[in-house]
Amino acid sequence: MIFCLRRIGAVFLRYFYTITGLHQISELFLWPLIDILLWGLTTVWLQQQQHTPNLALIILTALVFWQIVTRANNDISVNLLQEFWNRNLVNLFSTPLTEIEWAIGSILLSICKILISLSFGALVIYLLYALNVFTIGIYFLPFAASLMLSGVALGFFFSCITIRWGQKLEMLAWVGPFFFAPFCAVFYPVASLPGWAQKISFCLPMTYVFEGMREVLLTHQFSMTDFLISISLNIVLLIISVGLFKYSFYCSRVKGLSRLE
Amino acid sequence: MMKNVLSVRDLKKIYPSRPPVAAVDGISFDLHKGEILGFLGPNGAGKTTTIQMLIGTLTYTSGSIVYFGLDFSKYRKEIMRRVVFASTYVSLPWLLTIEQNLNVFGRLAGLSGKEIAKRADPLLERFGILDKKKRSVSALSSGQVTRLMLVKAFLSSPEIVLLDEPTASLDPEMAQDVLSFLQDERKKRNLSILFTSHRMEEVTELCDRVVFLHEGHVVADDLPEKLARSVASHRLRLQVGDALQQSIAIAEKQNLTYATDDRFIEITLDEKQIPHFLAALAHAGIFYSSIKILEPNLEDYFIKIARTR
Numbered sequence: 176m177i178f179c180l181r182r183i184g185a186v187f188l189r190y191f192y193t194i195t196g197l198h199q200i201s202e203l204f205l206w207p208l209i210d211i212l213l214w215g216l217t218t219v220w221l222q223q224q225q226h227t228p229n230l231a232l233i234i235l236t237a238l239v240f241w242q243i244v245t246r247a248n249n250d251i252s253v254n255l256l257q258e259f260w261n262r263n264l265v266n267l268f269s270t271p272l273t274e275i276e277w278a279i280g281s282i283l284l285s286i287c288k289i290l291i292s293l294s295f296g297a298l299v300i301y302l303l304y305a306l307n308v309f310t311i312g313i314y315f316l317p318f319a320a321s322l323m324l325s326g327v328a329l330g331f332f333f334s335c336i337t338i339r340w341g342q343k344l345e346m347l348a349w350v351g352p353f354f355f356a357p358f359c360a361v362f363y364p365v366a367s368l369p370g371w372a373q374k375i376s377f378c379l380p381m382t383y384v385f386e387g388m389r390e391v392l393l394t395h396q397f398s399m400t401d402f403l404i405s406i407s408l409n410i411v412l413l414i415i416s417v418g419l420f421k422y423s424f425y426c427s428r429v430k431g432l433s434r435l436e
Numbered sequence: 437m438m439k440n441v442l443s444v445r446d447l448k449k450i451y452p453s454r455p456p457v458a459a460v461d462g463i464s465f466d467l468h469k470g471e472i473l474g475f476l477g478p479n480g481a482g483k484t485t486t487i488q489m490l491i492g493t494l495t496y497t498s499g500s501i502v503y504f505g506l507d508f509s510k511y512r513k514e515i516m517r518r519v520v521f522a523s524t525y526v527s528l529p530w531l532l533t534i535e536q537n538l539n540v541f542g543r544l545a546g547l548s549g550k551e552i553a554k555r556a557d558p559l560l561e562r563f564g565i566l567d568k569k570k571r572s573v574s575a576l577s578s579g580q581v582t583r584l585m586l587v588k589a590f591l592s593s594p595e596i597v598l599l600d601e602p603t604a605s606l607d608p609e610m611a612q613d614v615l616s617f618l619q620d621e622r623k624k625r626n627l628s629i630l631f632t633s634h635r636m637e638e639v640t641e642l643c644d645r646v647v648f649l650h651e652g653h654v655v656a657d658d659l660p661e662k663l664a665r666s667v668a669s670h671r672l673r674l675q676v677g678d679a680l681q682q683s684i685a686i687a688e689k690q691n692l693t694y695a696t697d698d699r700f701i702e703i704t705l706d707e708k709q710i711p712h713f714l715a716a717l718a719h720a721g722i723f724y725s726s727i728k729i730l731e732p733n734l735e736d737y738f739i740k741i742a743r744t745r
Contacts, residue, residue, distance in 0.1 A: 262527040269491035269521040270544040271513040425495075430451070431485075432493040436526070 198344055206350075212357040220363035229310075229392050236308045236392065237361050237385060239296045243289055243319055244381060245352050247326025250285030251278065252333040252348035259342055262436040274424045278417075282327055289323065311391045317402055318384050324409040325381045326352070331416035338423040341435055360385050380408035441596055441628045442467035442490075447499035449485050449652075459485040461652035462499065467596065470626040472618065474639040474660065476734075477649030478742040483632050484525075486649070487600050490630070491521045503596065517546050522589035523600035524582050530574040534565065534584055537573060538591060545592035552591065559587045562617065564610075578605040586614065590621065596628045603633060611635070615642050636734040640664075646734070650741050664732040667740045671730040672710055673702045679722040686716045 194200060224230055258264045267277065297308045309315055333351035336344050358372055359381035365373050376382045383405035387398050427435060449460040460482040467473050477483050488494035490501060492512050501508035503515045528537045535556070542552035560566040563583040565576075573581060582605045589597055599618075603611035615638055621627050633639050639646060640660045648656040648663065656663055676683045676699060683701045687694040690713060693704040703713060710729065717724065 257529070261529045263529055265488075265491075265493050265521075265523075265526045266528060266541070267544070268493055269516065270541070271516040271546070272544050273513070428493060428495045430494075431488055433484075433488060433526075 196343060198340075202346075209353055209357060213353070213362075216357060216367055217362040220367045227393070231304060232306045232308070232310060233389055233392050234362055235300050235304065235306055236311065236388060239293060239300070239308050240318065240322055240385065240388060241356070241361050242292060242296060243322040244326040244329065245349075246289050246292055247282075247285050247323050248330040248333065248352045249349060250288060251281055251327060251330025252337065252351065254281045255334045256337060256342070256345050256348050259337075259345075259435050264432050264436055268432055274421060275417075278331070278420070285327070286323070289319075293319070311388060314387075314391050314397050318388055321384050321402065321405045321409055322381060324406070324413060325379075325384075328409060328412040328416045329355070331413075331420040335416070335419045335423040338420075338427050338435065355379060355381065358382070364389060378408070380405045380412060383408070438468040438471070440466045441469050441504055442630070443500075443502045444486075444490075445500045445502075447486065447489065447501065448497045449482075449489060449494065450497045458652050460489070460496075463649065463652070463654045464499075465647045465654060465657055467628050467630055469628055470622060471645065472622060472629045472631055472643050474643035474646035475630050475632045475649070476636075476639060476646055476738065478738070480651075481649040482652040483649055484600065487521070487523075487598055487630075487632070490598055491519070492516065517592075518594055519596040519598065520545070520589045520592060520594040521598045521600070522585040522602060524578075524585070524602060524604040525600065526585075527581065528573050528584065528588070531572055533570050533572050534560070534576075534587075535569045537584065538588060541588045542591050545594075547592055555591055555593075556587070559590055563587055579607065579610060582606055583610070583614075586617075593625070594627070596630070598630045600632050601634065602631070603635060603638060611638065618642060636738055640734050648737070648741060655741060656737075660734050663737045664734050667732070667737045669704050669732060670707050670710065671702055671704055672713065673700060673726075673728040673730065674717075674724040675700050675726040676717075676722060676724050679724075682720055682722055683717065686713070686720060686722075690716065 221230070221234075227233075258267060268274075300306050300308055311318070329352050333347045336347055336351075358368070358375045359379045360368070360376055361381075365376045365382060365386060368376055383401040387401045387405070390396055390398055390401075443466050445464045446462045447460055447464070448458065448462050451457045451459060463482070463486065465473075475483055475486070485494065489496045490508075492508065503511075503519060506515055508515055529540075532540070538556045539549070539552055542556070543549075547555070557566060557569075560569060563586060565580055565583055565587070568576060568580065573584065576584065582602065586602060589599075603614055606614060618629060618631075619642065622629065631639070631643060643660055646656070646658065646660050646663055647654055656666075658666075674683070678699075680696060680699060680701060684694065684696065687701065687703055690709070692709070692713065695702045695704075705713060
């Protein structure tokens with residue numbers, strides 16, 4: 176016989192044994208739900224937009240903007256994970272390095288990577304679809320800056336989770352921001368969301384940027400109020416997430432950083 | 437009086453579990469300037485926990501750690517510029533080359549790019565990995581990674597080096613080379629080293645003093661030779677052939693502990709008793725075809741402590 180059922184069974188068990196915690200079981204339900212919410216709401220909204228101009232540009236600009244959030248998040252949270260995987264955390268933090276210095280270094284690299292990534296994304300959209308995501312002009316900069324802050328705050332937040340619960344929740348380092356995607360109106364306006372979801376939506380700084388982006392593309396109006404709300408919420412979110420990050424590092428030192436490797 | 441560069445007083449680490457676990461329970465010791473201190477103990481004795489507290493990757497529950505007269509809890513950053521740590525059990529970023537790793541860790545230690553370039557090559561050459569400078573860490577053997585960890589540790593010319601089993605993954609020749617490097621560095625720069633190892637013979641060779649931990653307590657703080665003598669007597673192993681029963685009778689007459697193995701008798705006795713026993717054998721006309729005197733060593737001490745768990 177070509178296949179040995181016992182060996183196949185052993186492999187099945189090897190991965191089955193990892194589905195033990197609530198977090199792993201929740202993966203089976205949570206991600207389908209997030210995807211259905213995000214793409215379902217987007218599709219429903221798109222169906223209603225027969226007369227909206229620049230629809231493709233709105234969606235593609237939103238996509239490029241969303242990249243800022245995910246990349247900034249990844250450059251904090253995935254960088255930290257890399258140190259876990261490399262068993263390098265003890266090495267790093269047995270030097271004079273502080274957590275905040277580590278974070279600032281990561282953010283600086285993140286800014287460089289986002290600039291390259293954004294330029295590349297914009298170029299591809301221009302070449303493939305003849306659309307210019309920089310149509311929103313100078314407003315691109317404040318929007319991008321605000322989203323960068325959101326991504327960094329999320330990066331700190333999801334890093335706290337991996338520091339607290341270790342590598343068993345490592346997938347959140349990449350996909351964590353997608354929890355917020357259905358609520359922050361990336362591809363559709365907040366008005367498309369049900370009432371309860373709108374309340375969550377207005378607490379998220381990203382919402383004001385995506386709403387503002389659509390407003391600029393559709394009406395050429397820049398809402399300074401929305402932008403300031405976004406920045407203010409980002410500052411609050413950053414203070415909380417940096418505080419949590421420092422606190423989880425402190426808690427981790429109580430049990431020992433080597434525990435994370 | 438010798439100058440202390442590190443003073444640990446009543447250091448405790450109690451893990452907040454139910455019930456709380458005291459991994460380190462009120463230990464005190466000093467590391468003197470220019471001293472190589474062996475930090476020994478069986479698995480679970482609290483060595484790694486203590487080292488983690490000494491480098492700040494684990495908080496301590498109570499007690500104090502003072503380096504160069506500065507409180508570690510307040511001056512960690514300043515202190516870690518002068519203290520480095522290397523271990524066989526931590527690693528380095530796998531995808532970075534040796535050169536890139538040294539560039540990162542040299543800067544973390546406060547060196548400029550120029551200083552790193554100037555210092556790295558001689559150290560890499562000393563540890564036999566200069567030709568692998570452009571290779572990623574993933575392409576190195578575990579022994580080469582250990583040597584790279586040592587290069588990284590000595591790159592910033594530290595005043596104190598904390599080494600957690602630095603020879604564990606090295607072959608005997610390379611391990612010997614590392615030991616002679618450590619001795620040279622100590623001579624040249626009056627470097628202080630805290631050294632852990634499970635190879636008792638290298639601890640005896642290298643260390644000026646040994647602190648022995650057991651179940652989170654310091655059970656001894658003395659010279660390696662003194663510790664060895666404190667638990668074990670000499671062992672005299674003789675091949676006596678057909679005279680085994682006569683030899684046993686003499687050992688019993690002198691109240692000596694013995695063990696037999698085929699045509700061998702092994703007597704456990706004090707160094708001073710050896711001539712008396714041999715004289716008694718000669719007087720009884722017993723000839724032995726081989727003789728071996730085994731001196732007590734640190735391993736005897738280690739085994740005795742480990743067995744008292």
